[in-house]
Amino acid sequence: MLAAALLVLAGCSQEATPSSEPEGATLEQAAIARGVVRDPATAQPVGLYAREGDRLCITTGRIGTFVDYGEGIGCSAHGTYSRDGERMRVDFGKGCAFDAAFYGDGVRFPGSLPAGCEAACRGRASLSGLQFDRLSESGSEAAALRDPAGRGLCG
Known part of the structure; x- marks a missing residue:
């Protein structure tokens, strides 16, 4: 009787088959399939983005x-972008071109940017490492964004 019970228990404890994909990737795919997370491969980046006081606008081919931070400390830049999947090639001109990450509902600038990007900033401000969350998918709202000096960034 004891032997039969052990056989039943042994049959219930099967080892999980190892997956070739990391668990996080599988969870992300499941969330995309259920519509919980936007698929960055098919999502359109056009819209208005923000994080605290920082703003980003994206229209067709334009980004700003x-x-x-007040007291003359800040950055303002605008230019063009192209997209390849989750990678956005941003070019603000004057030697400020870099690859940003687009993840469906947000954009992230890399932590290290070319020296040319410093020309867009005053004081101790920097464009490095900025992260933005999508506020709107409206191209007209994005086109209307102006910096504190009143300059249009994406229109």
């Missing part, structure tokens, strides 16, 4: 951003 500003950060304003």
Whole structure:
């Protein structure tokens, strides 16, 4: 009787088959399939983005951003972008071109940017490492964004 019970228990404890994908990737795919998370491969980046006082606008082929910390400390830049999946090639001109990450509902600038990007900033401000969350998918709202000096960034 004891032997039969052990056989039943042994049959219930099967080892999980190892997956070739990391668990996080599988969870993300499940969330995309259920519509909980936007698929960055098919999502359109056009819209208005923000994080605290920082702003980013994206229209068709145009991108602009500003950060304003007051007292003459901040950044303002605008230019063009192209997209390849989750990678956005941003070019603000004057030697400020870099790859940003687009993840469906947000954009992240890399932590290290070319020296040319410093020209867009005043004081101790920087465009490095900025992260933005989507506020709106409206192209007209994005086109209307202006920096603190009143300059249009994406229109």
